[in-house]
Amino acid sequence: MIAVDLTAATELAREALTAYGLPRDADLTLLKQRENFVFSLSHGDTDYVLRVHRRGYHSDEELGCELDFVRALHGEGVAVPHFVSTTDGRGFCVVGATHPAGAHQVDLQHLIPNRGNFGDERTGVDGTAAIDPADFAELGRLSAQVHAATERSGYTMAVPRDDWDLDGLVGPEPAWGDPLRIAELVGEDRAAVVAAIARIREALGAYGSPAHRFGPIHADLTPENVLRTADGLVLIDFDDFAAGWHLFDLATALYFYTPHPRYAEYRDALFGGYESVRPLDDADRAVFPAILLARGLTYLGWSADRRGEPTAEWHATTVLPHIVRLSRDLIASA
Incomplete structure (x- = not known):
């Protein structure tokens, strides 16, 4: 398994795009790199944020629990992200089975237009x-x-x-x-x-x-x-x-x-x-x-x-x- 740098993360992100019905060659812009690699992209009239999660940070079950929690809050009208399901109805996908970096979880959400963070x-x-x-x-x-x-x-x-x-x-x-x-x-x-x-x-x-x-x-x-x-x-x-x-x-x-x-x-x-x-x-x-x-x-x-x-x-x-x-x-x- 190789260390996940920006090149590897971009390759994993592109593999995940097809699971959401998005073109693999969509333009990806890095927004943030800390625990996860976070990219923005657009398709049609919709802007998205795609996250390549740090390998091994959470199990699939733990990540599914997290996304369920955010969806529950969104359903209650709380100002939180709106996640997009894969074309077959999953909350996130796992890619990289044949990639040297190994399997990684990837989720997709609607981009939230903003003026920046609360603070620093x-x-x-x-x-x-x-x-x-x-x-x-x-x-x-x-x-x-x-x-x-x-x-x-x-x-x-x-x-x-x-x-x-x-x-x-x-x-x-x-x-x-x-x-x-x-x-x-x-x-x-x-x-x-x-x-x-x-x-x-x-x-x-x-x-x-x-x-x-x-x-x-x-x-x-x-x-x-x-x-x-x-x-x-x-x-x-x-x-x-x-x-x-x-x-x-x-x-x-x-x-x-x-x-x-x-x-x-x-x-x-x-x-x-x-x-x-x-x-x-x-x-x-x-x-x-x-x-x-x-x-x-x-x-x-x-x-x-x-x-x-x-x-x-x-x-x-x-x-x-x-x-x-x-x-x-x-x-x-x-």
Whole structure:
């Protein structure tokens, strides 16, 4: 099996086009390359987005569960992508059986015209992001609509995925890796993070996971995964969808803005927007700092397995001091 570069991904994408009744020689434009290769294309009067998924990231059953979840949300009127079925009615196709890169899953969705992403992780951390708090209020409403629609539709996960539960976040083997493996985390800073992890486990254990607090969530509600459109915000990229605390989505939306000078405004606006759709209570507010730090620790765990990659290095160096600060704050509040 060869490494999947742009050439290989393009070849796999072209093989998949025929499964959707589209011409194999359609013009493909790379939109994004991170975990997946994402292309845009047009046919007739319709614009599409095609994703070549990272090999082995999810089983066919797990990916099918993800797409079912997005379709359930779309059916409830939530602003999410609209996926296209293959000509024989499947939610996605698998191509590459004879390709050196091996078998890969590919899905197709309608392109969402947009003015760009909600924001950028780096400008959130460095404090230069110029986002109106009203935008965070809208993002809070969208997050709440996802959770409310999930409850309303009665959606249940058909197959297990890596849940964002207590063990998935801060257990012996966290879903995204052990944050304590970051070499730069030493001395008193490391001790603070270790103590904070114990506090997170205590706080989330007491908070519990009843249905009004815990269930299927997006789980990767970063500024890059929210599009600004003429009709409002649209939530994309459900790769990490699984069961988790509803507050985890809010924590993800805010995490990269914790160092921002307007953080308190953004937090209050996000919560206010959320509560215009779904209520929050005193227990939700009390546990939020623990969930916010838990979200940050997942990125350190992710980075520990990807040292040398630019984003991983940014988390392990530039963002690390903010993790330590949040850890100290959580310990001090106990």
